[in-house]
Amino acid sequence: MSAEVAGMGRAKAEGPLRLAVPRGALLGETLDALDAAGIDTSEVRGESRSLIFPGQSITLVTMRPSDVPTYVEAGAADVGITGKDVLLEQADRVVYELLDLGFGRCRMVLAGRVGDERLGESERRLGMMRIATKYPRIAERYFEGTGRQVEVIEVKGSVELAPLIGLADGIVDLVATGRTLEENDLEVREEILECTARFVANRVAHKLRAREVDGLAAKLRQGLAR
Amino acid sequence: MIHPIPPGTRDVLPDEMRELRRLHLALIGVFEERGYGEVATPAIEYDEVLARGDGRTADTAYRFFDGSGDLLALRSDMTVPIARLIATRYAKAEMPVRLCYLANAYRAVRPQRGQMREFAQAGVELIGAPAPEGTAEIVEVLEAALDAAGLERAVIGLGDADLYRQLLAEFGVEGGARDSILGRLAAHDLVGLETELSELQGVSDDQVATCVALSQLRGGKEVLEEARALGGAAVERATARLGETLEALEARGVSNRVQIDLGLLRDLGYYSGAILEVYDPALGHVLGGGGRYDGLLKRFGIDQPAAGFALYMERVHVAQMEEESADGGGT
Numbered sequence: 168m169s170a171e172v173a174g175m176g177r178a179k180a181e182g183p184l185r186l187a188v189p190r191g192a193l194l195g196e197t198l199d200a201l202d203a204a205g206i207d208t209s210e211v212r213g214e215s216r217s218l219i220f221p222g223q224s225i226t227l228v229t230m231r232p233s234d235v236p237t238y239v240e241a242g243a244a245d246v247g248i249t250g251k252d253v254l255l256e257q258a259d260r261v262v263y264e265l266l267d268l269g270f271g272r273c274r275m276v277l278a279g280r281v282g283d284e285r286l287g288e289s290e291r292r293l294g295m296m297r298i299a300t301k302y303p304r305i306a307e308r309y310f311e312g313t314g315r316q317v318e319v320i321e322v323k324g325s326v327e328l329a330p331l332i333g334l335a336d337g338i339v340d341l342v343a344t345g346r347t348l349e350e351n352d353l354e355v356r357e358e359i360l361e362c363t364a365r366f367v368a369n370r371v372a373h374k375l376r377a378r379e380v381d382g383l384a385a386k387l388r389q390g391l392a393r
Numbered sequence: 394m395i396h397p398i399p400p401g402t403r404d405v406l407p408d409e410m411r412e413l414r415r416l417h418l419a420l421i422g423v424f425e426e427r428g429y430g431e432v433a434t435p436a437i438e439y440d441e442v443l444a445r446g447d448g449r450t451a452d453t454a455y456r457f458f459d460g461s462g463d464l465l466a467l468r469s470d471m472t473v474p475i476a477r478l479i480a481t482r483y484a485k486a487e488m489p490v491r492l493c494y495l496a497n498a499y500r501a502v503r504p505q506r507g508q509m510r511e512f513a514q515a516g517v518e519l520i521g522a523p524a525p526e527g528t529a530e531i532v533e534v535l536e537a538a539l540d541a542a543g544l545e546r547a548v549i550g551l552g553d554a555d556l557y558r559q560l561l562a563e564f565g566v567e568g569g570a571r572d573s574i575l576g577r578l579a580a581h582d583l584v585g586l587e588t589e590l591s592e593l594q595g596v597s598d599d600q601v602a603t604c605v606a607l608s609q610l611r612g613g614k615e616v617l618e619e620a621r622a623l624g625g626a627a628v629e630r631a632t633a634r635l636g637e638t639l640e641a642l643e644a645r646g647v648s649n650r651v652q653i654d655l656g657l658l659r660d661l662g663y664y665s666g667a668i669l670e671v672y673d674p675a676l677g678h679v680l681g682g683g684g685r686y687d688g689l690l691k692r693f694g695i696d697q698p699a700a701g702f703a704l705y706m707e708r709v710h711v712a713q714m715e716e717e718s719a720d721g722g723g724t
Binding site: 181240241242243259261263264265266267365369370371372373374375377378381 | 503506548550580581582583584585609611612652654670672673674676677678679
């Protein structure tokens with residue numbers, strides 16, 4: 168294992184292609200997509216606590232979805248899979264977005280408390296809304312783009328808490344089913360954008376390992392079409 | 394006591410400096426050997442003069458007034474200052490003129506990204522030698538420079554700066570929409586590219602497919618044929634031009650490292666014709682780049698074709714170290 172780690176941080180043209188796999192909500196569908204593309208994922212699905220799963224032609228490296236752009240930009244991973252929300256939040260990371268994988272579909276929304284007029288009231292009377300979010304850059308860009316002034320408050324944990332106890336007037340967050348919002352007495356006020364999982368590549372790997380990267384993209388596309 | 398320096402700048406201590414100096418000497422040696430004389434220009438210029446070279450002044454990050462109220466700026470590369478130098482000092486010289494440099498340039502950085510505000514570039518400028526021979530000559534010099542740096546596995550990507558501007562004109566895409574699409578192409582955001590092109594009035598599905606496919610074509614000579622099969626005048630012109638450059642490179646015996654790349658798009662405003670980028674498998678970042686800028690000198694009052702390249706010295710040094718450790722133990 169130590170040899171794997173020693174080589175990290177730099178792209179290398181030999182050896183298997185390194186694919187960054189997102190842990191968490193996207194993991195299941197990512198592994199299904201990889202299976203459909205003919206890549207063995209049984210090791211990752213097993214009980215192992217390892218982070219790196221070496222294979223013949225592809226080594227799977229598991230990590231937080233929000234770390235995928237970091238590893239891929241640096242070339243420590245040649246290619247990766249992560250959500251569009253992550254890519255938008257880290258828009259300054261240079262990675263090539265090659266394919267919309269279609270799964271992991273969810274919406275970035277502005278939400279407020281059910282029946283509560285705080286959002287509108289703050290905007291009208293104070294000229295400014297307070298918005299809690301884990302996606303400060305997406306939120307800022309959205310309100311800037313719609314010509315409204317907000318104070319964006321970045322939180323790390325359950326963002327639903329913020330409007331309930333008065334930290335913020337509303338939240339910008341990702342919703343898949345909407346159940347979490349409902350359970351916390353929150354409702355969608357505006358849709359900001361729709362996000363799905365994307366296949367991304369390091370800029371240099373895309374050039375120097377063109378055949379492998381294109382091959383993998385093609386197999387993923389075929390797998391999805393099935 | 395710790396006294397800070399601005400983020401994106403750094404001190405160089407003797408161990409590193411010794412290695413950097415060796416690299417500097419090796420590269421300048423290669424350039425001089427091929428008739429490129431070394432020049433230096435001031436790091437500070439009049440903002441107005443730099444802006445003449447590159448209208449999009451986004452790269453010029455540091456501007457200030459001097460005591461007499463003149464607006465000065467730190468250069469963001471060496472190509473524009475050398476264009477200024479050629480127009481001022483070499484206007485009547487016999488062409489071509491061959492110059493090289495090793496100099497610091499300055500750009501804005503985004504916080505916490507490890508980007509350098511001040512960085513060293515080594516490069517050459519060949520003025521008065523048109524394509525394809527002029528292009529082939531700088532690729533030859535670049536090859537020799539990469540050899541001298543010990544980067545045997547480095548690859549030179551060769552593309553065409555005018556391809557997409559002309560292709561989009563052919564599709565009837567102009568103005569803001571065109572710039573936005575060019576931005577998607579430069580970022581290689583294929584998903585966004587496809588969505589945005591499809592949404593434009595009057596662009597057919599075939600045209601969208603052509604544009605996406607074209608941006609993914611990279612490899613050997615066969616790529617030119619694959620591109621031609623996609624059709625259109627812009628593609629025809631770009632592939633013909635790339636074909637000529639490749640022939641000139643083959644005649645010089647320096648085409649081995651070259652990868653044709655129809656997806657290449659450099660974002661510096663002054664490029665036209667051939668564009669270059671340098672990669673090494675040891676590093677996830679681009680080592681350098683360059684190409685032709687046949688229109689740049691004209692902005693300074695002399696109409697001469699020009700081409701050149703620049704290597705980022707710090708990155709070349711990192712790649713060099715990685716290559717050495719790969720040679721030693723290997724993974």
